[in-house]
Amino acid sequence: MATIWKEKLKKKLIEQYGNKKANALIKEYANIFPHSYMDENSIEVAVNDLAYIEKLSAANPLEVDFYCTPEQEYPLHVRLFLWEKPKPLSNILPMLENLGLCTYSESTHTLMLSGKQPIWISDLAVIHEKKPIEIEKLSSLFKEALTNIYFESAENDGFNKLVIDATLAWHEVMVLRAYAKYLHQIHFRYSQAYVEMALVNNSDISRLLVELFKGMHNPHKKNKNANEKIEQEILQMLESVPSLDEDLIIRQILALIKATLRTNYFQPTADKKPKEYLSLKLNSRAIPGLPLPTPLYEIFVYSPQFEGIHLRNTKVARGGIRWSERPEDFRTEVLGLMKAQKVKNAVIVPSGAKGGFVLKKRLTQPSREVLQAEVIRCYKMFISGLLDLTDNIKEKTFIHPKNVVCYDDFDPYLVVAADKGTATFSDIANDIAKSYDFWLGDAFASGGVKGYDHKKIGITARGAWESVKRHFRELNIDPMSTDITVVGIGDMSGDVFGNAMMYSKHIKLIAAFDHRHIFIDPDPDPETSYHERVRLFNLPTSSWADYDEKLISRGGGVFSRQLKSIAINAQMKKALGIEASTLPPNELICAILKAPVQLLFNGGIGTYVKASSESHVEVGDRSNDYCRVNGEDLRCQVVGEGGNLGFTQLGRVEFALKGGLINTDFIDNSAGVDCSDHEVNLKILLDHQVQTGKLSEKRRDKLLAAVTDEVAELVLRDNYEQAVLMSYSAYRSKSNIILHTNYIKELETLGVLDRKVEFLPDDKKLVERKSVGEGLTRPELAVLVAYSKIYIKNEILNSNLPEDPVLRQIAETAFPPAIVKKYKSEMSEHRLYREIVATQLSNQVVNEMGITFIYRLQMENSATVAEIVRAYVIAARVFATNEVQQLVLSLDFKIQMNEQYHMLYNIRNFLNLATRWFLNSKYIHEDLSTLVNYFSKQIKILEKVTPTLMGGVTKQYLESLTQQFIAIGLPAETASRIATYRAIYSGLNIIEVATQNKFDLIKTAEVYFAVGEQFNLLWFRDQISRDTREGHWNTLSRLTIRDELDFAQRALTVAILKTNKKEKDTEKLIQEWVERNQRALKRWNKLLEQLHSSGSVDYPMFFIAMRELITLVGVKPADLIETL
Structure with missing residues (x-):
């Protein structure tokens, strides 16, 4: 019987292939069929099977036939040809079930090829649960899908029903599955099984969803009108969906597709096949129902082997990539870390980002080496998935990724870092970046063999100790x-x-x-x-x-x-x-x-x-x-x-x-990310020199290593200054509780801060804190510090301030002195120059002037942040206050902390006044360099002569204050400088009077100070300063009175100097003016006596006194500005 069967087989093969090929097939395969096979299968089936058997090899271990035998009770068959031992039937049946097929019978035959290579043929009779199958239309799609499911290139789940029900290819189904997986990570209320059911029940809509996705992202077929038509068709079909739940599910997936900015779907592998992972760049703020805080962008990378997410707070953002062990909610974990990274990164150029991935492949009790190999394999795919969608830069030209349609602007900044489970992966990431020819080179992932070894430097711990030492300083x-x-x-x-x-x-x-x-x-x-x-x-x-x-x-x-x-x-x-x-x-x-x-x-x-x-x-x-x-x-x-x-x-x-005594993690351990950012910025600067041939790569590496200690010093300085800021803010917190309350409200109004997300107390709790004499705690102040820096940095970036040449020195503070010395002229060509300037400025402003400095000045005159920062830069440069603050801070453990902070308060209060003066002056928009140079020169002259011009009460007060500062341990020169700040502030008014009227500067100063003594204006200013009533309007009232007092003193100075321009004796000059204004002066002195005797002075008394003083000047208040 077997002989007859073989003869029939030979005859059939000759009919189909001709003698030559038929004889070769008979010689190779005639004896491989066991009797059980011959009994069950016809000659026609055997000939068909041989076509599949011929294709089998170690490199191609599976072939699938999907066919129909109409004469049988169950005519639909799936036939598997395997080079390797087949998986258990219990594994295969769920695959078919998830493809929508129920299995009714199964038979398996083992065939032994020459060379003792066994192959297996497994035939399964199946039936589709819904409708008859159009074999010709679906055969190729089905075979491809089952093959990929069998080898785990596609997941075995209910989405696979869409292959038959919606006539979708396996990688098209993968798109919908990826979106469903993402929905799970954002805590969508429906389970995956329910999402599967919704899409299968509405398979026609599912097919349209895929068509819309492909239409939006096919780089070779861009048709906006066609996409809009598909979307309208989907929406119309949704009207007929009876289930509200299914309607909501489909609408959410539609929203995700519309929020997709980029995908690598149309980037095939080298052999023209779909990649084994799918990357989706999403506009997070266009996705309904996202948990807060909402990133700017996120990239979700889906694969049957892993899933990963990368969240970015802004375009220029960085953070670590971690191996997560939370498959159910890894996005929640990464979101929390991104939020923490955002505030931690307030001290550096990029904002916060974070990435994480989870393994999905089940490994049975793997060794450490096997597990690590799988982690690295998935990490590589995840990093590749991110780079697939990231723009590149070549010779100052921005380049979009190949075969990617971009619905967002150019977005080339992608920097990653080591994290939990990926501590040693920097070199791996940089090798991948190199394979993409990515513009950042080995700055893509800081650390590694050509980066700074954080453990070796000990930078994170050393930074944390700056906070610890500051806490103990308070003790x-x-x-x-x-x-x-x-x-x-x-x-x-x-x-x-x-x-x-x-x-x-x-x-x-x-x-x-x-x-x-x-x-x-x-x-x-x-x-x-x-x-x-x-x-x-x-x-x-x-x-x-x-x-x-x-x-x-x-x-x-x-x-x-x-x-x-x-x-x-x-x-x-x-x-x-x-x-x-x-x-x-x-x-x-x-x-x-x-x-x-x-x-x-x-x-x-x-x-x-x-x-x-x-x-x-x-x-x-x-x-x-x-x-x-x-x-x-x-x-x-x-x-x-x-x-x-x-x-x-x-x-x-x-x-x-x-x-x-506690800050927060993002304050204490910011040194690690700070060091990494310095490394990235250094590499960007030096790599430009390498690319232009001015520096060899070997020399670059030596330079990076040579400045390690200098980089560490820069980082630790940031930590020290931020620790001081935290301590000083806590020192002032109780007295600033109302100010902080209003500031939090303002940040919420601006959309900068979400009080609930950041666990800041509500108004009721803040009122309770005030009632018991408490302010914001350090952890709460830390949040305000971070958001203040972020807000100020963004506002500076939105202005033209970073372009001002004067601020090049600010950018230089971000680099080691040795690098600045060598590449000073190239600094402004840095790819992130504007961001570096904005970062250094925002840090300096908040560290030196406190959390609410900008807010207070904005509330006073509605100036922009950039205008206030500009005024601050002028004031700080003119009076060199940074140097004095550093001198005071150098006295740690040499003087009491409270006394140290009291001196800092005096310096900062003075600098606040000076900033406000420039902000309100007509000079604020003039050339920054000219302003700084002119006022610096004039102030230096006045600093030398001012102590000799003081007299009476003022001189006694300044001498007493100087001695107090010396007594607590301040060097005499620093003590004198801080004590005379109050008088030196008047130099701004003196310079303006002298400049506008072409008066001699020294003469103007003599008269100006003499006017203060003659009319007892120092006492009057003291009364204003001693008023501590809280609230916005009380603050504005005090400021208004101070302004009018300054105007009046300037006007009096002008009036006296104009009395007799030839008179050189200041005392005679004033006396001459007094004699001419006896009546008005008498009224003023009488009013001062009444104020002295009243015990306390309130605002009505202040305003009446100011009116009298202006009358004494002899001009209307509105005319004062014109007069001066």
Whole structure:
């Protein structure tokens, strides 16, 4: 029988292929068919099977036939030809089911090829659950889909029903699946199964959705009218959809398609096949229902192997890419990190961005190496997916990605960084960027072999210590010379914790923990323990288990977190302030967090402190639910946040309200991102020199390495200044509570800030704070610091201020001195020059002048931010206040902090007045360089002579103030300079009077100061300054009176100088004027006597006095400006 079957096979093959090919096929395959196969299959089927068998190989291990046999009860068949052993039937049946096919029977045959290579043929009789199948129309689509599902290039889910129901190719289905996956990440209320059902039930609309997507993004067929027609057709068809839920689902997917700015869908692989991942760039602010805060752009990369998201707050934004282990809500995790990155990045050029990806491939108990290989594989695809949609720059020309239709402007800035799970991936990312010929080169991912090694430099920990030292400064403790007790989160192998615990030799580390061990040393010897920590830091992949137990004090030890319980001895009880005799590891960790120590330093991963008002679910870190405590229960004095998200914001606030000293993570650990940004900006500057042939790449690398210490100094200076700002703001917070309340409202009105998102107190709570004498806490002030810098930076960028040549010096402060010296002339050609200027300016303004400086001046005269910053630059340059502030700050631990801050207040109050003077002057829009040079020259002259021109009460006051400053430790020259600021401010009025009237400058100053003495104007100004009534209108009233007083003194000066231009004796000149104005002067003196005797002066009295003084001048108030 077998012989007859083979003869028939040969005859059929000859009929179909001719003798030559038929004989070759018979020779190769005649004996491969087992009897079971011959019994079940006709000759025609065998001939057809051989066509598929011939195609099989190790490189092509699967072929699929989809055919119909009308004469059978179940005529529809799926036939699989496999080079490798087939997957279990239990795996294959769900694939067919998800394609809409029910399986009724199955048979499998094993055929042995020559060379003992087995192949398998599996035939499945199926039926479609809805309608008859048009084989000719669907065969190719079905085969392709099943092949990709079988090899996991496409997911096995209900979306695959659309292959048959909507006549879609597998990669077209992938588009809809990707959008559905994204919907899950934004907490869309419908499950994936429901979304699948909605699209399958409305398969005609689903096909149109894909047509719209392809029509929008096909670079070879751009037809806006056709796309609009498709959209209208979809909307019309939706009117007939009976289910409201299905209607909402489809409309949401339609909204996502319309919000898609770019996709790599039309970028095939080298062999012209669809890529194994799909990238979608979305306009986040066009997507309804997104959780807050809303990014500007996001790129969602979908693949059956992984999913990833990259969120950006602005076009120029940067942040790390992490391997997330939260597949259900990784976008939520990344969104929280982007929000934190946004405020952290307030100190640097780019705003906040963050990326994360999750693995989807199931690995059965993988080794560390296998898991790492999969992470790297998916990371590479994710980075490629981002670069697929990112513009490039070549020779100053912007280039869109190939085969990408762009619905947004040019967008070439994409910078990534290492993060959790990707700490060593910078070189991988840079290699990928190089393969794309990306303009940033190895600046794309900071760090790596040609970047700054943060662990080696210890930059993040050193930056965090600037905050820690500032906190201890408020306690009058120098942790660099005084022993301090510490508990911590982390281990010595970590960058942040390891470097932080080596920063001072006076650390007494009582306890610490990581995910593996708990370390306790109840009474450590600072020097011994310091050296052991250094040893562990230098020991590759060390853990607390490697700590030499002989060096641990009595009662201490290292304990595994896998133990059921840990015995608590007397020494541990005393050190941790607890009474329990045994504790499970998680409860012992809670005790460590609540230990009565001076410093709690977080250098680990996880959220360990929340507010008592928050649930663990709200925290969103399930793995640490059992070792998390409330902020109100902490007993440490100071918290240093070297790690991210160790506290919830409300947890910080709760700790701060009970007197704890804490900033935020984005303040404390900003040095890492700051260092990376310096690296990127340096590389952009130097790479331009490489591209133009002025610098070799080897020399560039040496230059980068040579300025490492200078870069670190720049970064740490940023941390120091921001730490001072936080401390100074807290020092002033109670008195500024109303101002801060109004400022928060203003930022909300401008759309800059969302109070709820940032956990800032509402008006009711702020009123309660004021009633008990409390202001905003440091964590809350930190939010205002960040948003103030962001707002000011953006407003500067929206003006022409960065183009002013005077501000080139500002840009230079962002680079190491050695680089500035060598490439000073090239600075303005930097690709991010404007952004660098805006960043440095916004930092300087807020750090030196405080959170509400710009807001207060805006409320006074409605000036733009750029105008105020311009006026500030003039004032700061003219009076060189930055130098004086630095002198005062250099006195840390040499003078009391309150006295130091009081002097800073005097300097900043003076600079505020000077800024306001220039802002209100007619000079504000004149050439910046000319203004600064002219007024600087005149002020220097006046600074030399002013002390000799003071007399009477004024001279006594200034001498007394100078002596006070000297007595508290200020150098005599600095003390005199700060004390005379009040008088030097008058120099602006003097210069204007002299300039406008062509008077001699020194003579004008003599008369101006003499007028102040003669008419007791110093006392009058003091009365205005002593008025502390709060509120916007009270502030404006004081300012108005001060302005009119200045105008009056200037007018009196002009009037007196014009009395007798030949008279050189100032005293005689004034006396001559007095004699001519006896009556008016008498009224003024009488009014002053009444004011003196009244005990207190209110606004009506002020305004009456000003009216009298203006009458004395002899001009109408409205004429004063013209007169001067």
